[in-house]
Amino acid sequence: MTAAAVHVGLLARDKTPSRLELVSLPYFDAQKADDHGFLQYMGKSKDGSMVFSVGFETASAPVIKAAKNLFSLGKASIGKVDYVETRPVINMLMIIGGISSRRLGLTFVGRPLVSWGTQLAYKQIVALVEETERKLKKRGEKGQ
């Protein structure tokens, strides 16, 4: 969700956001288990693409693979969709904070931990977004 916010420009890339900036983002630390799988619209990127965030728990690989297969089997064109896995940048603070806040309902403990973890991982999150943008740009140039 933070990566999507960076991608659409809701957060500055050159400065680590404050805790207040993070918690005031739409959807930050707001999802419950029943919300996982629903796309959350974050905004549009510089090139006009729509950017969404979505929670997959630990099942991102099979769910994405199955969705791709389903839509290619049905020959339904859902346009160009790029999936960006953000799990590699998750740290222990974010995991513990997320479980405390969302699963155990201990928001007062969990939210500061998630925010802190996100601040620590911020550079990696920005790097991931920029890497994605580079890939998309390259692909766009090849396609022209």
Added chain:
Amino acid sequence: MIYFYHCYRGAHLSCVAAALHLKRIQPSAGVKEILSLEYFDVLQNRDMGVPVLAGYSQGNPVCFVGLGSGSKIFARFADSLTTKMQVPPQYKSVDCLECINLLTRIGGFISRFKGLKQIGRYLAARGVHKNLDKIFALVLQARGS
């Protein structure tokens, strides 16, 4: 319309649901018939996300697939994706994991180990057989009949 039956590994519940849909077995089938299904207890963890086309029902593809812990998430994601991209849904996604019981769970787990495959398969089939009515109810609901 694509019928998409899914469960944890795609090896037991969804595979049997697809067979029921295609009338390869009847809801009154016994453990032996379940065990004789071509794809029963075949898919492994590494196959998760890859659907198996079990056959066609009135020209519509019937598939089953393992989604790990994402069985519930998948339905929400696929629906959400079609809604946001304004594509009419051309599939019916059926979560068979709600028909799981302890026997299927234990059987499915131990069938992954060499030497315990036969007993695991048998236990899983017994578990599926116990809940065959429930699975058939899901199939009827999906077929809309």
